[in-house]
Amino acid sequence: xxxxxxxxxxxxxxxxxxxxxxxxxxxxxxxxxxxxxxxxxxxxxxxxxxxxxxxxxxxxxxxxxxxxxxxxxxxxxxxxxxxxxxxxxxxxxxxxxxxxxxxxxxxxxxxxx
Amino acid sequence: xxxxxxxxxxxxxxxxxxxxxxxxxxxxxxxxxxxxxxxxxxxxxxxxxxxxxxxxxxxxxxxxxxxxxxxxxxxxxxxxxxxxxxxxxxxxxxxxxxxxxxxxxxxxxxxx
Numbered sequence: 689x690x691x692x693x694x695x696x697x698x699x700x701x702x703x704x705x706x707x708x709x710x711x712x713x714x715x716x717x718x719x720x721x722x723x724x725x726x727x728x729x730x731x732x733x734x735x736x737x738x739x740x741x742x743x744x745x746x747x748x749x750x751x752x753x754x755x756x757x758x759x760x761x762x763x764x765x766x767x768x769x770x771x772x773x774x775x776x777x778x779x780x781x782x783x784x785x786x787x788x789x790x791x792x793x794x795x796x797x798x799x800x801x
Numbered sequence: 802x803x804x805x806x807x808x809x810x811x812x813x814x815x816x817x818x819x820x821x822x823x824x825x826x827x828x829x830x831x832x833x834x835x836x837x838x839x840x841x842x843x844x845x846x847x848x849x850x851x852x853x854x855x856x857x858x859x860x861x862x863x864x865x866x867x868x869x870x871x872x873x874x875x876x877x878x879x880x881x882x883x884x885x886x887x888x889x890x891x892x893x894x895x896x897x898x899x900x901x902x903x904x905x906x907x908x909x910x911x912x913x
Contacts, residue, residue, distance in 0.1 A: 690844065719898035730888075731845070731903040738898035778844050784897035789835065792844030 691715045694779050694793035702801055703769060709796045711762040711779030720762040721790065722754060723778040731778065737762065738784065769800045805889045810908045819876040821907050823889030826870040833892045834865060835901065836874050838885040845888065845903075848874065879911045 692713045701707050711720065722734040736744035737756040751773075753765040762779055776797050782790040806824040813819040825834060833852050837845040849856055849863045851872070856863045862875040876883055888906040892899055 690846075692844075721898070721901075723903075730905050733900065733902060736895060736898045736900060738896045741896075743896040743898055744900065776842060780844075780901075782899050785894045785899070787833075787850075788899075789847040789850060790899050790901060791847065794844045795842070797842075 690791040690793065692779060692781055692791050692793035694777075694796050696796060697794065698797045698799075700799045700801060701766070701769065703771070705769075706765070706767040708766065709764040709777055709779075709798075711764075711781075711793055713760055713781040713791070715781060715791065717781035717783055717791075718759045719782050719784055720756060720759075721780040721782075722762065722764055723780065723792075725776040725778060725795075726772075727775070735764075766798075769798075771800050774799045805891060805904055807887075807889055807904065807907045809905060810910070812910050812912055813876075813879050815881060815911050815913050816878055819879040819883065819909060819911070821874040821876075821887050821889075821909065822871065823873070824871045825889070825891050828869050828891050830869075834863070834869075834872050835890045835892050836861070836863065837888045837890065837901075837903075838883075839888070839906070840882075840885040848887075850892070879909075881911050881913065883909065884911045885909060 723731045735754045755763040776795045778795045779793045780790045835850040836848040839845045851863045865872045886906040
């Protein structure tokens with residue numbers, strides 16, 4: 689248990705569905721992140737939020753829409769996904785900069801059918 | 802972003818020290834080296850980090866060369882539960898947030 693909670697843990701959705709992934713932390717962190725990990729590939733950084741402001745968007749398609757309503761919560765809204773979007777989606781959080789580490793959630797295993 | 806190079810796989814006997822190397826020859830003076838590990842499809846777990854001095858915690862030791870172009874993660878007494886993919890990362894700060902760019906890592910297998 690890292691203090692970063694992701695829900696749901698597993699999700700199956702059709703290509704025409706709209707769903708949201710949720711990430712929550714009560715560690716007092718003020719930076720949050722979304723990563724994607726496809727099968728047998730390294731983690732890819734998708735989005736970075738610092739003080740609830742998006743500071744990095746790594747060429748992620750618009751069918752993925754992040755939202756950070758406050759420093760404790762991060763969402764990833766999904767719509768019209770493709771089967772190749774099936775992956776493990778990981779959320780992380782950290783304090784700003786300095787001599788600290790990021791904590792990862794256990795991820796949401798997404799399958800697009 | 803500074804790139805890291807790690808061997809794709811390593812084996813180690815249970816109870817022995819596991820030494821995982823990493824090259825980061827383009828690291829800048831204020832960039833930290835971080836190590837994480839990922840046990841089959843779980844979220845990555847933080848292990849240790851350092852800037853220029855050697856570091857030790859309850860999980861591992863980190864040895865950074867004087868020129869900072871390479872480092873070695875040491876698991877002093879490896880157990881079967883240490884089997885995982887180990888990632889060496891040069892951390893970048895963007896507007897205060899931590900940008901961790903993961904490579905392929907080293908798949909460490911601990912053998913009984």
